[in-house]
Amino acid sequence: MVKLNFKKGDGILPAIAQDFKSGKVLMMAYMNSYAWRLTLQTGEAHYWSRTRGEIWHKGATSGNIQIVKEIIVDCDHDAILLKIKQLGGAACHLGYESCFHNKIDKDGKETITGKKIFDPEKVYKNEFA
């Protein structure tokens, strides 16, 4: 059984979610050991929400669940890569396919790329997930 170095990240480790087909990086969140265990057990991505201080079953509110196809851990056992199938087509709570949609040029200027898949106001109704 693999042991992750949760101590290194004060109890939480970064987890990257990448589309298992396109290779697009969709989001980055954090897992504590319980979220890690739930992810392994259920085959659906669970994170630790630092903002809300609770386990976050991604998609529980929006239906945009992440089906885990492959899990890869890095050389130091302190970062996690999930290759996932993103239900609903959008990982970002703002409705974009990917949370990584702010392109930065050499001068630090920001341009939004990618298009909205859904309208977050209709999906979340004052909730967040």
Added chain:
Amino acid sequence: MVKLNFKKGDGILPAIAQDFKSGKVLMMAYMNSYAWRLTLQTGEAHYWSRTRGEIWHKGATSGNIQIVKEIIVDCDHDAILLKIKQLGGAACHLGYESCFHNKIDKDGKETITGKKIFDPEKVYKNEFA
């Protein structure tokens, strides 16, 4: 000029390095605001080494510099995605193409995937970068 939320990560934010052609996730490290500025200014990935407590110009020792092709920031401005060209063909200090080379199955069993591109003992000579 984009403002990153360095406060959210106590001064450092996670940065993912992804091969700009294959889409393979190569490594994850951290940047403080100075590493971020150096990365923008030089077009080469700079990180903050938490272990060594210093700026880490990736590849300075090994020659395995990361040429930045594109920078994308996430919706919350607290995570960075670098699309890079990895000189030397290997991002991992253990000599693998990617730091993410430990595949985890459903039972938590770990299998090393990917092959070594270089022998770290010959490259680093007791150093690390």
